Amino acid sequence: MxxxxxxxxxxxxxxTLPICIAAFRKAVTPFLNREITDGEIVSTFGPSEEGTIHALIPDHFDDGIHAYWTAYKELQYMAPxxxxxxxxxxxxxxxxxxxxxxxxxxxxxxxxxxxxxxxxxxxxxxxxxxxxxxxxxxxxxxxxxxxxxxxxxxxxxxxxxxxxxxxxxxxxxxxxxxxxxxxxxxxxxxxxxxxxxxxxxxxxxxxxxxx
The missing domain is CATH 3.40.50.1000 (HAD superfamily/HAD-like)
Known part of the structure; x- marks a missing residue:
């Protein structure tokens, strides 16, 4: 029992996974100067979001994680x-x-x-x-x-x-x-x-x- x-x-x-992917893309794209694929994002999963941001844009972690939290909150309408x-x-x-x-x-x-x-x-x-x-x-x-x-x-x-x-x-x-x-x-x-x-x-x- x-x-x-x-x-x-x-x-x-x-x-909420589509929200995570969209928020990561919105957060890191300005620092990469290119569009990032879903596969690139998902390949970093395992750690929490801080780990993903560090893997994708290690030189811009502080700005990147702040941008992610902002985007994640703004995108809640995707799965309200x-x-x-x-x-x-x-x-x-x-x-x-x-x-x-x-x-x-x-x-x-x-x-x-x-x-x-x-x-x-x-x-x-x-x-x-x-x-x-x-x-x-x-x-x-x-x-x-x-x-x-x-x-x-x-x-x-x-x-x-x-x-x-x-x-x-x-x-x-x-x-x-x-x-x-x-x-x-x-x-x-x-x-x-x-x-x-x-x-x-x-x-x-x-x-x-x-x-």
Whole structure:
């Protein structure tokens, strides 16, 4: 029986990955004097946004990260609401006694911007964010277990990316693959054998709140 639900953010809570890509492009293009491709941006993912800015424009980090935060906030209109059913899922799972935790690769600044946009600033018992030094989800999943007094078999991670599956498995936590966003890699996800595969929030809800 699960008692702690650990959520990814981008592509799981909201369709925010396109916002991230657009904000990175808007932030770094003036310093590169050329258009940057989605592939170039995505290839730097793993660290939090500070790590991406440092990888793309290391000589202009301070100006670049400030431009990114500004652009990210301005572009919230691209995904102004969480995915359908997320608010109700968080409310109802909390009422049912679950701990709702956020473990995201986002920086705290962007996580706070999106949580405020979605009206979800008080919905998570614990919020653990990314590191500019590199991926830290396995460590943060383990930290979330300790903070909520949860054993690995009592927790379920919910994320959309292949790296979410490897991160949860590294922490010995089961994962539900969230394939309801606009940017998904179903073949790569399937190859990593998630414990559950869900194509809608409603489908995931049936796992944790079957009635």
């Amino acid at each position: 699960y008692k702690t639900l650990i959520y990814d953010f981008d592509g799981t809570i909201g369709d 609401k969480p995915f359908d059913g997320i608010r109700e899922l968080l409310d109802d799972s909390a009422k049912a006694g679950f701990h709702n935790v956020l473990v995201t690769g986002k920086a705290l600044t962007s996580a706070e911007i999106s949580l405020e946009q979605y009206g979800l600033t008080t919905d998570f018992k614990l919020i653990l964010t990314g590191s500019p030094k590199g991926p830290n989800k396995p460590e943060n999943i383990v930290k979330a277990l300790k903070e909520t007094n949860t054993t690995p078999d009592e927790a379920l991670y919910i994320g959309d990316a292949p790296s979410d599956i490897t991160s949860s498995h590294a922490a010995n936590v089961k994962i539900a693959a969230a394939l309801w966003g606009s940017v998904i890699e179903p073949e790569k996800v399937a190859a990593l054998k998630p414990d559950y595969t869900c194509h809608s929030v409603a489908e995931f809800r049936q796992i944790v709140l079957p009635n």
